Amino acid sequence: MPETAAIRQGAFDQLAARAAAVTFTPCPPAARFVFRGRPAGFAAAGDAFGVALPQTACRAATTGSRSALWLGPDEWLLLAEDGAVAAIEAAFADRLGQQPHSLVDVSHRNTAVEIAGPAAADVLNAGCPLDLRLEAFPVGMCTRTLFAKAEIVLWRTDAQRFRVEVWRSFAGYLWGLLDEIRREHAA
Amino acid sequence: MSAPFRLAQGGRIDRARPLGFTFDGKSYSGFAGDTLASALLSHGVHLTGRSFKYHRPRGILSAGADEPNALVGVGRDQTRYTPNLRAPQVELYDGLVAESQNRWPSLSFDIGAVNDLFGRFLPAGFYYKTFMWPRKAWDHVYEPKIRAMAGLGRAPTAADADRYTQRYAHCDVLVVGAGPAGLAAALAASAGGASVMLCDDQAEFGGSLLSETTATIDGKPAAQWIADTVATLRGRANVMLLGRTQAFGYYPHNSIGLVERLTDHLATPHPDMPRERLWTLRAREVVICAGALERPMVFPENDRPGIMLAGAARTYANRYGVKAGSRAVLFTAQDEGYRAALDLARAGVHVAAIADLRPNPDGELPAAARAAGLNIMAGTTVTGTRGRLRVSGATLGRLGLDGQVGQSQTIACDLLLMSGGMTPSVHLFSQSKGKLRFDETIKAYVPGQSAERERSAGACRGIFGLAAAIEDGFARGEEVAQAVGRAGGAVTRVAVTTLAAAPGVHLGAAPHDRDAATVKAFVDYQNDVTAKDLALATREGFRSIEHIKRYTTTGMATDQGKMSNMNALGIVADALRRDIPEIGLTTFRPPYTPVTFGAFAGTSRGQLFDPVRQTAIHGWAADHGAAFEDVGLWKRAHYFPQGGEDMHAAVARECKAVRAAVGIFDASTLGKIEIVGPDAAEFMNRMYTNAWTKLESGRCRYGVMLREDGFVMDDGVVGRMAHDRFHVTTTTGGAPRVLAHMEDYLQTEWPDLDVWLTSTTEQWAVIAVQGPNARKVLEPLVEDIDISAAAMPHMSVRQGRICGVPTRLFRVSFTGELGFEVNVPADYGRAVWEAIYQAGLAHGITPYGTETMHVLRAEKGYIIVGQETDGTAVPDDVGLGWAVGKAKKDFVGKRSLARAEFSKPDRKQMVGLRTRDPHDVLEEGAQIVANPNQPVPMTVLGQVTSSYFSAVLDHSIAIAMVRGGRARIGETLYVPMPDRVIAVTVVDPVFFDREGVRLDA
DSSP, X not given: OXXXXXXXXXXXXXXXXXXXXXXXXXXXXXXXEEEEEOGGGHHHHHHHHTSOOOOSTTBEEEETXXXXXXXXXXXXXXXXXXXXXXXXXXXXXXXXXXXXXXXXXXXXXXEEEEEEXXXXXXXXXXXXXXXXXXXXXXXXXXXXXXXXXXXXXXXEEETXXXXXXXXXXXXXXXXXHHHHHHHHHHO | OOOTTBOSSOSSOXXXXXXXXXXXXXXXXXXXXXXXXXXXXXXXXXXXXXXXTTOOEEEOOOSSTTOSSOEEEEOSSGGGOEEEEEGGGOBOOTTEEEEEOSOSBOXXXXXXXXXXXXXXXXXXXXXXXXXXXXXXXXXXXXXXXXXXXXXXXXXXXXXXXXXXXXXXEEEEEEEEOOSHHHHHHHHHHHTTSOOEEEEOSSSSTTGGGGGOSSOEETTEEHHHHHHHHHHHHHTOTTEEEEOSEEEEEEETTTEEEEEEEOSTTOSSOOTTSOSEEEEEEEEEEEEEOOOEEEEOOBOTTTTSTTEEEHHHHHHHHHTTOBOSOSEEEEEESSTHHHHHHHHHHHTTOEEEEEEESSSOOOSHHHHHHHHTTOOEEESEEEEEEEOSSSOOEEEEEEEOTTSOEEEEEEEEOSEEEEEOEEEEOOHHHHHTTOOEEEETTTTEEEEOSOSSSEEEOGGGGTOOSHHHHHHHHHHHHHHHHHHTTOOOOOOOOOOEEOOOOOOOOOOSBOOOSSOTTTOXXXXXXTTTEEHHHHHHHHHTTOOSXXXXXXXXXXXXXXXXXXXXXXXHHHHHHHHHTOOHHHHOOOOOOSOSSOOOHHHHHTTOSGGGSSOOBOXXXXXXXXHTTOEEEEETTEEEEEEOOOTTOOHHHHHHHHHHHHHHSEEEEEOTTSEEEEEESTTHHHHHHHHBSSOOTTOOXXXXXXXXXXXXXXXXXXXXXXXXXXXXEEEEEEOTTTHHHHHHHHXXXXXXXXXXXXXXXXXXXXXXXXXXXXXXXXXXXXXXXXXXXXXXXXXXOSSEEEEEEETTEEEEEEEOOSSSSSEEEEEEEGGGHHHHHHHHHHHHHTTTEEXXXXXXXXXXXXXXXXXXXXXXXXXXXXXXXXXXGGGSOTTOSOOTTHHHHTSGGGGOTTSEEEEEEEESSTTOOOOTTOEEBSOTTSOSSOOOOEEEEEEEEETTTTEEEEEEEEETGGGGTTOEEEEEOSSOEEEEEEEOSOOSOTTOTTTTO
């Protein structure tokens, strides 16, 4: 019967679905900067970086391989392809000139992990007190927050995908907790 | 094994799934769906515990969270043992192992029961009155003995093998309790798409409806209505159902604590499954549908096993298919009690008598009982009971018109049911800071003025009766849907058929004709508080229920007075001849039922208790056998023992190597802050005591930071990378504090400054290369920096490349030797470290840890903030007066430094101490005096702050803070120790290379 054919299930299907409830993938190395400045320089900074700095609180903007994450009224976390540090510094020096600002390389300070899958938000809510329902924390939203006792920058890149930026020495703690929480989803 | 009290049919148990379990080592059987209590009752076992104070035999009293007697320890081994669980809440699983508590040697023969005989000597406040004198006996006799006897249950002796987890969650509406009102509220609240969470502490949803066999809802049996309603809710994507989940606390801003039991009901839980999940839930609206608890009657000897709440017996019969006895007497003050009598009679229990305290019970339920041929004795009280390990009879006395007990008779029974009234469960409402109101009709407190976005529905706000509770649930559910902007329209109402209970309740003690001074009529079963204890407390002058509670212990312990509080209030009000609201009401504190420590700890245990911060070089240190020490959250290499060395040997070797050749040290944990902007130098001028304007790019300066009160807060080397860019270092532990301190000033005092702060602690791995050979090691590795003495003097910084990666290379020293600190992007840290180490082997390079770093700096008299300073030292006290820019207009703390107190000559000043015996190493923290023979307490001049054995000097060294210390150089002072007095000479705190020639090598 056609109905039976439609509901055929392979032996691995359910096991794989459970395993895929949430996955953790380390993000590749990236160039990262903290940009801070005065409003007069925001547009030029966007030009220099190649991504207009989002002016809406807790929102990220992406153009190609580069993203700007709003962290505060005068503060953005800039993410770019690995190896772009010198070029970005040069571009800012060129475009901003004497505009007061601060551009600090934090490429190695942070490290990042991508948390993806249907259970991604649930796993994050094991340590993050924010409302991560899609309507409250939509795709493109980013914020500095806590995961248990670690400070993180949380960025929702898709309905079921988050990027978590964390200082490198907290990576082991973050990973250990995520792994611990993942076990209950696989159980 | 046969279960003689199991009914042939009925109940919600699964008779196809028999289970085995043990209680106090004896094997019993039950069925899936049973609780430990229902399974024990099916075998006729009522005796399940001994009371706290008198060790009286006690039985199962209730069928829920209010159970005060049947407290059991559950768990087959110490790693999964939980004490003080309430047997009616313990779900049965195959192989469950349970034991009774508070008895020795056995439940049926308990030595502690002698307390019952001497009960007259154990009145309220017994401990306060008795164990007063002599004072010393408290420590050695009373307290240990009382501690051994007191307490309920025993703590497990092994570490908890279970895992626990936590969740934060948000929703539009939380409905607490899935009884008739809760199910109706959830249906209505979710109809328009609002996100709704519905939690219930039981294994099945339905609440009181699970014990309902005769009522119909919407034309169907209650059980069917539950099933249909739960199916509807489950089918809604916007609804989340949480079973086995207790809402235990209501916290500010509609934050609710829930604990979800995940595996306690399973025989073989999946090893990856946590035992419990703690939810911290924030709901826009909360609907509390917590129901009501039945009140027992307070009468003499009302605590024998076999005496039970009427509603509980009904639940055991209807829900679990268990007869709680063969021959029952009901003592009631309300119509609700009759429901149990009717259902038990239907189940085959012989109901010998119904003693109703009211003179004319005439509602639908008494009428039905009469029609069923039950023997109703109106205007009748119970004046006493018989039986030791089980009730065997009840004495019933007729009340005359004057309220006095007249003619009485004893009726044989093995089950005595009590029904004094219903107490709404207002715990969560009260925890939310809502104001309670006393309702005279039902003689109970009900929710009054709300403080949070919550509302109550059904019995928990005094709306009793099935139809009214369901209607209230629908109405409140519709309200909250509206409130969150997701109204779903009016919910179709359901018709309910059931016998109605007329109002009418009793509060306090029932009348009797016994000697009130000796007879025990229990109010609080768990704490063995009787009516006479409460009366005694009022005679002794207590007036407030808060004081009476603490004096008599009524309402304390695991059940928190769920069953007893209202009767206690009634008795106290009677005794004082005051209205109940005048007596007050004790505070309802979370948690509603006990919550495990594990749930609160969650994943924060073992390696995950705190972040364990490791540097990029940590792995190398571990591979090379380093011993680590905790510095804040960091793991730092403490020393690198070789071939069985102890710490002293390793440190001696490391110190000598640094002074003679070269050492390599991981300084990555140093705090680093990048200060950038046109006003960076101005900001530095204001934050630090030093002057920064004239510091050239490429040069470094040692900076001292004060708090506003003038005391040293932090220090560190600062490099000027460019006109508008400083690379600031802080102490390892001080990094977050310093950044916050700077941000605070920048944002609140000087928002006009164009300067910004960014933490770069973790951007850079820092490799200190220190010693006479340091330059030789680094020279071949550095690509585009001239590190010669002429080109790169002490306290300078250069940017370039090392081993192919970018570096900020500092020439600085915390050892007094020629030294560099190689900063490289952290991900390259280990590779660069290894390259330097390899290159250094030819020059005798030796890795060293924090202990050697401490010794080397102490030899040079360099302070460590937090070791030499204690938050009360100004720069001059620790020899840093030179670092204060006297000509500067202002800096944080400057004004405080001008206080006269800070220039007094007898302030504690930093000095060195030299012992006569070079191998005498003083104890850090030891006190220093001028005359060791003076009487105690001595006049203390100061204390030792740092003390080590210096292998380089082959002599102990010590730094101390001593009153007027600098003027005492050359004097002999004394360090009294428990076994001897050590004489010391006050010396300059720089012990090694006083001229500093090695620095500039």
